Amino acid sequence: MSIRLVIADDQALVRGALAALLGLEPDIEVVAELGDGTGVAAAVVEHSADVAMLDVEMPGLDGISAAAAVRRAAPQCRVLMVTTFGRPGYLKRAMQAGASGFVVKDTPARQLAEAVRRVHQGLRVVDPVLAAESLTAGDSPLTEREGEVLKAASDGGTVADIAKSAMLSEGTVRNYLSAAMAKTGGRTRAEAVRIAEDNGWLL
Amino acid sequence: MSIRLVIADDQALVRGALAALLGLEPDIEVVAELGDGTGVAAAVVEHSADVAMLDVEMPGLDGISAAAAVRRAAPQCRVLMVTTFGRPGYLKRAMQAGASGFVVKDTPARQLAEAVRRVHQGLRVVDPVLAAESLTAGDSPLTEREGEVLKAASDGGTVADIAKSAMLSEGTVRNYLSAAMAKTGGRTRAEAVRIAEDNGWLL
DNA sequence: AATGAGGCATGACAAATGTCATGTCGGTTC
DNA sequence: GAACCGACATGACATTTGTCATGCCTCATT
Known part of the structure; x- marks a missing residue:
């Protein structure tokens, strides 16, 4: 068989x-x-x-x-x-x-x-x-929203775009990106995206 | 044979x-x-x-x-x-x-x-x-320096990093990135990088 | 019930980014 | 040679982005 x-x-x-x-x-x-x-x-x-x-x-x-x-x-x-x-x-x-x-x-x-x-x-x-x-x-240190926003950012959109598509204020989006950068250790948004992708935190 | x-x-x-x-x-x-x-x-x-x-x-x-x-x-x-x-x-x-x-x-x-x-x-x-x-x-619309700077940017570095590694003033770097964005049609640096990569303009 | 930790959300402020006008240099065209 | 064009280079200015202090809510612990 x-x-x-x-x-x-x-x-x-x-x-x-x-x-x-x-x-x-x-x-x-x-x-x-x-x-x-x-x-x-x-x-x-x-x-x-x-x-x-x-x-x-x-x-x-x-x-x-x-x-x-x-x-x-x-x-x-x-x-x-x-x-x-x-x-x-x-x-x-x-x-x-x-x-x-x-x-x-x-x-x-x-x-x-x-x-x-x-x-x-x-x-x-x-x-x-x-x-x-x-x-x-280890696990992704990102919270659900942080991952969501970072994923949206990985497509190259501006903060305004992300805010609209996620129904959030621009300030909030910036805050999530900031948190994501801190947690990934990246100094820029792009770097954070790269690190998160390399670790399989975005999918 | x-x-x-x-x-x-x-x-x-x-x-x-x-x-x-x-x-x-x-x-x-x-x-x-x-x-x-x-x-x-x-x-x-x-x-x-x-x-x-x-x-x-x-x-x-x-x-x-x-x-x-x-x-x-x-x-x-x-x-x-x-x-x-x-x-x-x-x-x-x-x-x-x-x-x-x-x-x-x-x-x-x-x-x-x-x-x-x-x-x-x-x-x-x-x-x-x-x-x-x-x-x-068609061909890459980017000039040599524009491509060079955009490639450096694709690694996630800041303008200051790029300026130092390319021996250019920060303003010049910004200018090249701006030109690259205009030519690729991207609205942000990240978008320009993505478009250029997809077209094989960076390598 | 009170406490505290953590995620979610926001706006004000400082720092970085993107845009623009300007100038130089080398090659082409007239 | 003059006029022109495109690539290279820069600094001043407006916009966007990143940081921070703050508040709300939920959930687990005391």
Whole structure:
């Protein structure tokens, strides 16, 4: 009885490579490949998949939301997150969203297949380097609103824009940005955005 | 006589996938794989490669500089650029640096192999979608200094930082940023940076 | 019930940023 | 050679941004 696997990744080349490499394993069968997160839960149900391998960064529905959707729609299906960048914050959020494993993309193919098997058996798989970083970097220090405002700022809008879209006074927006800068250690808004992104605090 | 190919890409999975896919072709032989741009020219010389396949975004030496280095060190070796994002500006700069081809990563494997062959024969290969975008978006409107300052700003530094590192007065820096914003159409520094990056004007 | 901690929200003030008018230099055009 | 154009460079001025003191509200603790 082979493991039925669904793969979602926006980069066609990576998706194809993953499918080809893992499909070679005798005990793994790739039943669906998706280019974004929106259809993942449906595909899992349709093909009664055992494991879903999801990229964190995807257009449409992001990987973490997709993971949550999969868990809701098919609780028996395990989720293994695969990511290009090892942002520590993603790890914790993915786990909270119900993922069973979290590995980075340049893991050797053998270990990827092994990770799929472990996850299928109900074990947890976490890249050790990332786990260590996660402990060091810890959670996001930003409050909900702070993160919200900083995310809006990351699109390059002015304070006035953000204030309007978030229904806040301009002063309040500045205050949140100021707090975000203090907490991230950045000296400018742009720096704060960069630091928060690098740590996976924005998504 | 098979085509001797060198592959450089920072993502191990992609690099492996490219090597595996292209190595399957009977007339292509992958003689070296690199994870960054610094050693590419040396590897090309050492293995007397016919074609170098380079990613644009790489740590260390970027793909475009690496392309130029390859052309200098081994003029008979053709360069094929492969990129994740189709930034129009990269295309032109890559061509000026001596590349013979430019394709995006989610091109089907067959066409990638075909692109390698065409390049090897001395033909030029350009992704048609990208070529069209390149004509629309055109060249970077930024002058040398404007680009330089905008690039410095993209790292999140303050005006004072940039002024010091570029040996310019603060007023001058502000002026360049202002010009860059006007030319990109961005209303803030951050927006200008984003637009310039998306168009491949910064690298 | 009182206390205190923390998130949310705001406005006044200081500091940084963005805009503009101006000037120099080197190359092109007439 | 004169006139012109564009890139480079600067300082003065208006606008925007970042900091701070303050107040309100909720929730957990005493």
